[in-house]
Amino acid sequence: MITQMLFRRHEKKTLWAAFLILTAALIVPLASLLVPEGNAFHVPGYLVPLLGKYLCYALLALALDLVWGYCGILSLGHGAFFALGGYAMGMYLMRQIGDRGVYANPLLPDFMVFLNWSELPWYWHGFDHFAFAALMVLLVPGLLAFVFGWFAFRSRVTGVYLSIITQAMTYALLLAFFRNEMGFGGNNGLTDFKEILGFNVQAGGTRAALFAATAIALALALMLSSAIVRSKYGKVLVGVRDAESRTRFLGYRVENMKLFIFTVSAMMAGVAGALYVPQVGIINPGEFAPANSIEVVIWTAVGGRGTLIGPIIGAILVNFGKSIFTAAFPEFWLFALGALFVATTLFLPKGVVGTVQQFLARRNEQRQADAVEQAYRDMTAAKAESQLATLEPQAAE
Amino acid sequence: MDAKTSRSLLYLDGVSVSFDGFKALNALSFVVEPGELRAIIGPNGAGKTTMMDIITGKTRPDSGQVFFNGDIDLTKKDEADIAQLGIGRKFQKPTVFESHTVWDNIELALNRKRGVFSTLFYRLTPADKARIEEILETVRMTARKDDLAANLSHGQKQWLEIGMLLAQEPKLLLVDEPVAGMTDAETAETAILLKEIAKTRSVVVVEHDMGFIRDLGVKVTCLAEGSVLAEGSIDFVSNDPKVIENYLGR
Numbered sequence: 001m002i003t004q005m006l007f008r009r010h011e012k013k014t015l016w017a018a019f020l021i022l023t024a025a026l027i028v029p030l031a032s033l034l035v036p037e038g039n040a041f042h043v044p045g046y047l048v049p050l051l052g053k054y055l056c057y058a059l060l061a062l063a064l065d066l067v068w069g070y071c072g073i074l075s076l077g078h079g080a081f082f083a084l085g086g087y088a089m090g091m092y093l094m095r096q097i098g099d100r101g102v103y104a105n106p107l108l109p110d111f112m113v114f115l116n117w118s119e120l121p122w123y124w125h126g127f128d129h130f131a132f133a134a135l136m137v138l139l140v141p142g143l144l145a146f147v148f149g150w151f152a153f154r155s156r157v158t159g160v161y162l163s164i165i166t167q168a169m170t171y172a173l174l175l176a177f178f179r180n181e182m183g184f185g186g187n188n189g190l191t192d193f194k195e196i197l198g199f200n201v202q203a204g205g206t207r208a209a210l211f212a213a214t215a216i217a218l219a220l221a222l223m224l225s226s227a228i229v230r231s232k233y234g235k236v237l238v239g240v241r242d243a244e245s246r247t248r249f250l251g252y253r254v255e256n257m258k259l260f261i262f263t264v265s266a267m268m269a270g271v272a273g274a275l276y277v278p279q280v281g282i283i284n285p286g287e288f289a290p291a292n293s294i295e296v297v298i299w300t301a302v303g304g305r306g307t308l309i310g311p312i313i314g315a316i317l318v319n320f321g322k323s324i325f326t327a328a329f330p331e332f333w334l335f336a337l338g339a340l341f342v343a344t345t346l347f348l349p350k351g352v353v354g355t356v357q358q359f360l361a362r363r364n365e366q367r368q369a370d371a372v373e374q375a376y377r378d379m380t381a382a383k384a385e386s387q388l389a390t391l392e393p394q395a396a397e
Numbered sequence: 398m399d400a401k402t403s404r405s406l407l408y409l410d411g412v413s414v415s416f417d418g419f420k421a422l423n424a425l426s427f428v429v430e431p432g433e434l435r436a437i438i439g440p441n442g443a444g445k446t447t448m449m450d451i452i453t454g455k456t457r458p459d460s461g462q463v464f465f466n467g468d469i470d471l472t473k474k475d476e477a478d479i480a481q482l483g484i485g486r487k488f489q490k491p492t493v494f495e496s497h498t499v500w501d502n503i504e505l506a507l508n509r510k511r512g513v514f515s516t517l518f519y520r521l522t523p524a525d526k527a528r529i530e531e532i533l534e535t536v537r538m539t540a541r542k543d544d545l546a547a548n549l550s551h552g553q554k555q556w557l558e559i560g561m562l563l564a565q566e567p568k569l570l571l572v573d574e575p576v577a578g579m580t581d582a583e584t585a586e587t588a589i590l591l592k593e594i595a596k597t598r599s600v601v602v603v604e605h606d607m608g609f610i611r612d613l614g615v616k617v618t619c620l621a622e623g624s625v626l627a628e629g630s631i632d633f634v635s636n637d638p639k640v641i642e643n644y645l646g647r
Contacts, residue, residue, distance in 0.1 A: 233516035235501055239494045246492045249453060250565060251480030252511045260513045 014226045017309045018219040021055075025215030029208030045204050049279040050323065052211040054316045056276040059218045061299045061311035062225060063268035068297070069306030070229050071261050072241035074159075077166030078269050079293035080173050081141035083283065085270025087177075088140055090190035090283040091124060092133030093201070097194050110192070111185045121183045130197055137274040138267045145266030146259065153255040153262075158244070167290050174288035189284025196278050207279070214275045218312070221268055225308050228264070237261060298341045304351025313353060404467070406431045406569055406599050412451060412461030413623075421447040422458070423623035429569065434595035436610045437603045438634075439620035440644045445603045446489070448620070449571050453486050454479040466568065481511070485567035489574045491554035495547035499538050499557055502546050503529045506561035529564070536560035536590070552583040559590065570600045576609050588612040607635070607645075619644060 028051060032043040043051075060082050067073040099106040103113040108120060126132040148169060152162060180186035199206040228234050239247045240254050248254050277283045286292075296315075303314020318340070326333045348355050407429040414422045422444045429435055439445055450456035451463060454476045463471040471479060480486075494502050507525060509515070533539045536556045541549065546557060555575060562570055575591070576584040588609060594600060604610055610617060610631055617634045619626045621644060627637040634640055 228517070231517050232504070232519040233513060235494075235497060235505055236516055238496055239505055242494055242496055243492050245455075245476075246488075246494065247505075248476040249480050249486045250506050250511075250561070251477050251508075253477045256513055 010223065010226050010230070013309065014222065017312070018222050021215050021219040021222070021312075024051075025212040025219070028215075029212050032208050033204060045207065048204070048207045048211050052207070052214045052279040053276060054319050055211070055214045055218050056272045056279070057296075057299065057319050058312040058315040059214070059221055059272035059275070060269050060296055061303065061315040062218070062221055062308065063265040063272065064296050064300050065305055065308060065311040066225055066228070066265045066268070067262055068300060069308075069311070070234065070241065071237045071258055072244075073258060073262060074163045074297070075166045075262075075265075076163045076290065076293050076297065077168075077170035078265070078296050079290075080166075080170035080288055081145060081266040081269035082273035082276070082292075083170075083173070083177075083285075083287035084141045084144065085137045085273030086277040086283040086287060087184060087190070087273075088127075088133055088136040088270070089274035089277045090193075091127040091136075091184075092130060093193040093196060093278060094190050095124075095128045096196065097192065100194055101192070109185075109190075111180075111188065112183070115180055117183075124183070134274075137270050141266040141270035141273075142263050145263045149259040149262040153258045156255075167293065170288050170293055171290050174285050174290075177285035177288060185284070187285065189282060189286075190277075191282040191284075193278065193281055201278050201281065210275065210279050214279070217271055217275060221271070222308060222312070225268075228261070229308065233257070233260075295337070298337060298344075300351075302340060302344050302348075302351055304348075304354035304357075307351065307353045307357065310351045310353030314351060317352075405429060405464075406433070406466060407452065407601075408462070408464040409448075409452075410462045412448075412458045412463060414447060414451065414456060414458045420623050422451070424461070425620075425624050427618065427625060429599050429601060431568075431599055432595070432597075434592065434600045434613065434615045435602070436613055436615055436617045436631075437601060437620060438605070438607075438610065438617060438644065439626070442622075443620040443644075444623040445620055446573060447623075449486060449573060449603070452479075452571060453484060477511075480565065483566070483568035485562035485565045485570045487555075487558050487562055487570070487572045487575060489577065491551065491558050493546040493549075493554050493557050493561065496545065498543050498545055499533070499549070500529065500542040502557055503532055503560055503564050506564035508564065508566040532560050532563050535563060535593075552579045555579065555587070556590075559587075559594075563594065568598055570594065570598060572600060572602045574604055575602065576604065576606050584609055585612065607631075 028043055028048060031041050032045060032048050035042040037044075060078065063081075064075060064078045067075055067078075094109045097109065101110040101113075103110055105113045108117060112120070127136070148166075152165060157165065176182055177184050177189075178187055184190070193201050195201060196206065196210075199209070201207075229237070236247060236252055236257055239250075239252075240257055244254055247257075273283075273287070295318075299315040299318045300311040301314070302318055303312065304310025318337075321340075322333060322337075325336055344351065350358060405428045407427075409425055409427040412422050412425045413420065425444065425448065427448070437445055437448075447456060451458050452465075452471060454471065454474050458472060465471050465479075465482060465484065469482060474482070494505065497505070504521070504525070507528065509519070509525070530539070533542055536559055538553070538557060538560060541553070546554065549557060559572075559575070562572075572591070576587050579587065584606065591600060591602065592613065602610075602613065614631070616629065617631050618628045619634050619637070619640045621639075626643060627634045627640050635645060
């Protein structure tokens, strides 16, 4: 049933976007590994994880679009789900270091030795296994979103109040993860990773594979999201966004509708975080910073919320801009980002993709209207001619 | 439970509710029989909308009983439960899903399983398709089925909303000011439509338009200050001195 739903007729542009992303999954690794250096088509090694990072952000923005663009839940805490997924992956990567840490302790990660801990905390058990860690990448953000959403949606917290408590949630986690006693490496977070699934995380081949994995995950997430929003459930979500009480009086349980999409979205954000960590080589509490979650909102708004493809484009564009801008004028980046958000809100309220769609729709309408008008003109002209023909004999008299 | 509650479709007894000291409903008692079309009139603030809020579970009464279909206690249910029990509600302001097409609006309203997974894996069956087409025909919207609801005129939105309520297949339909902002022709058409609908279910209409109420030609209940002032035929109610003083006279 699920596969049937996944492969139900998608919009053409979704399929094209997924196809493009999958092409990138193939081309970037090939261009990095097989094309010799110096060739114009060579992708330098440092660029691969950077592009991978953009795609992780794109996946995060896509996840936000599901709840914000389609259900009207403006989450200002999606960075928290991203970071939790990242920490789950980071814990696995820490366990892979084994006795190659600075303190060469075969049982404990370096930061625990430094804190004089004698044994591994219970919640670190199981993270030696990739499968367990992968499960946690989905479960931990999913469970947090489920519990959070259960209370928030049941109490009918909506609008700006919900945004504020999501922001508070990520801030609370930020403070908690900063504490050494939490056992997640405190301020420094988790880093100095060596291997993932037995492959060196620094190696070009591993990086290429991670990039491909990210691109495939993004394409799958796009297909899944599209299947969700095009189903009747997706239509109910939009109904909740536009007229929540109408949906309720039609007999839908709005809280369950919101809870499901919020949880799915959090899991997607978790996967994005898990793919991000091995590519950037570190996860620390800074990822929980409220500003990060707000940035995700900006990417989504710039690309066009409620379009699925828009947030992907927005995330890539803005982060590409950020990479260039922070290298050229590092101190002005936040001003530029703020200006971008203001400009988008004022001039492109539907974002880049939304505006293009609107333009195309309008042109289409105009063409149809023109065709109708032309047909009408032809008709009246013909009529006038025939009338003229009947009038002429009289005029001659 | 006496015989009266079990026979009636909707039974309100001594319902009171106050907001910050203001008594919106004051020991309101009111009964709707199965298959009845009832009109409710009353000045602003008489408690008409609050009464609908209580019946549909949006507001909880401070005291009093509300029973549906004999013995279902509505005060213990929420909006979604009550909607699924078969009470449909039309708002004062037309409330349709503006970014959906007319067709999708009706499809969403259709009385089918409404859980997350049943909607996620829902497929339009030929039976459902036929039903939607039938409803579109009833509310005269077939030609506009692919248009976005946002592009409809005010009157058309009212009709679409009535169509959505029909799709919900309610036993009781609560309609709040259906002809507000409609042209005279639309108003007359709406009266015909509501009478048509009332053949198969109970309908309660709240309206200010006395001409429209006269068109309906049904039993009228006049509310004032949260309780029933008078009840009977339109002529009986409009000649009642209390009604004239409280409502019509002003």
